[in-house]
Amino acid sequence: PVITTLSSFISFSSQQRIEIHKLRQGDNLILGFSIGGGIDQDPTQNPFSEDKTDKGIYVTRVTEGGPAEVAGLQIGDKIMQVNGWDMTMVTHDQARKRLTKRNEEVVRLLVTRQSLQKAVQQSMMS
């Protein structure tokens, strides 16, 4: 019997709420990830966005063992809101400021993540 399998990738995006507790290092409170993007940046150079005109804020790097990784933030996530503030139409600097407010110890992010799920189908069995 010959089995032909057809596997396809289906991608969908899911929204997640992530709560990060900032870590104090010296005089600074760090979150442990890097952001890229913004309405003043070039969206075509964003490797994580599906739509190359998307000027949103994306997570470009997550430091190992940092607060962001512990909270479950992943590389490639798009940050939609920070503590209720919208992040889809902000400049890069505005995004940075919103994340690094001095008097906040906890930031609650609403992120969108594209996840891929492999669907395996058996198409022919003979």
Place this chain on the structure above:
Amino acid sequence: MSAAMDTESTYSGYSHYSGHSKKAHRQGRDRHKSPRSKDGSRSEKSVTIQTPPAEPLLGNDASRAEDGQDDNWGETTTAITGTSEHSISQEDIARISKDLEDSVGLDCRRYLGLTVAAVLGLLVFLTPIAFILLPQILWRDDLEPCGTVCEGLFISVAFKLLILLIGTWALFFRQPKADIPRVFVFRALLLVLIFLFVFSYWLFYGVRILDSKDTNYQGIVQYAVSLVDALLFIHYLAIVLLELRQLQPMFTVKVVRSTDGESRYYSLGHLSIQRAALVVLENYYRDFTVYNPALLTASKSRAAKHMAGLKVYNVDGPGNNASGQSRAMIAAAARRRDSSHNELYYEEADQERRVKKRRARLVVAVEEAFTHIKRLQAEEQQKAPGEMMDPREAAQAIFPSMARALQKYLRTTRQQQYHSMESILQHLSFCITNNMTPKAFLERYLNPGPTLQYDRDRWFSKQWTLVSEEAVTSGLQDGIVFVLKCLDFSLVVNVKKIPFIKLSEEFIDPKSHKFVLRLQSETSV
């Protein structure tokens, strides 16, 4: 091609000339052929037959007649040869008489045209003077005295006639540079116009003034002045029609030489086909490289090899299916796996290498030869009178050291007929006189130049025929094709109209050039 096949199959009996059936064969052939010879001519000695030129069979009749053992060959054979040196065939006589007619006809026509124009011009020029002088001669006493006004008019007539004379000399008095098949339409029109114009003026003058012996002399002089003014305007019309109208380019013309595909583009204005042909030919002598039949032998031998490969035998029946045969030939040739493309590639690569090697040797030899010559300055000329040479002798002195390399190079590029030793020596002394470098001396030999550069008898192209579907005096239109044929090759000319260009304007404020940086920064938080 199929005709060659036909003759081969029909006359295949003749190629094996054995003894036994010869007499019967030949008599049969003669009976078949003698009516044709009678049709040719009784007084001439020979008749030409339309055979394909590659076919040697029929041309060997004379020699075969001698080889044969037939005793009666003197009576039974008709000498079916082409033209020999001692006889003139019907064709030759026809051709000679046609040549005579043609040359006499053309010359006559050209001189006729010129004389008509000259006579008309003289008549036209003397007419105003006649208008002014005739009343003075014929009825001087009756004329009203006409003082300063008339003298002023005389001066203006004189100067206007002078201007007209100079203008006509500048415009029309030129050596005719070409013989064209049909008359120049615009020139003929202008001549007719002038003739009608002057004729009507004379008519009016004769009826109104001479007959009635008008006494108003001032009116007569003014009449003559108006004639001269009108003649000046006709001269202006002539300039516009003959010279100015074709200056603005309207057509682009592509000229392709039929033998090797060399092509050029030219821009022309509104011209008739024959004038366009003239322009193309004038530019041909300057722009196209000289026609060299020696360069075409390679492709001809390849073509011959293609044709000689296959033979068609008609096994099914006696039907003369010529088109079927040729189709079968083409199909078989397409299927055959021949390696001629390979040969061509390697041959061309070899030839290129050979030419480059010879060229390098030539350049070195010439450079070395030129170092032996030094120009003497004026002061030095008095000091060393013994060894001084003029350019010709200097050329002869250094020529032997480069002669061999040059000859070998010319042989390799198949140019050796175009340069005789005398011409090379002349060119060398010319270059020495004008302080040219070896490279400047060699440019004439390294690349084939335009036809004008070479001797007239190597041109291969002096008599041209214009072949055109449209009338040759009609103007150029888009899509017209005409062919300029000479004996060895032809130039195919394709006319295309210059497209109508829509040009629009856009204004860009210099202050509006602004730029922005494309950033992709990454910040760690």
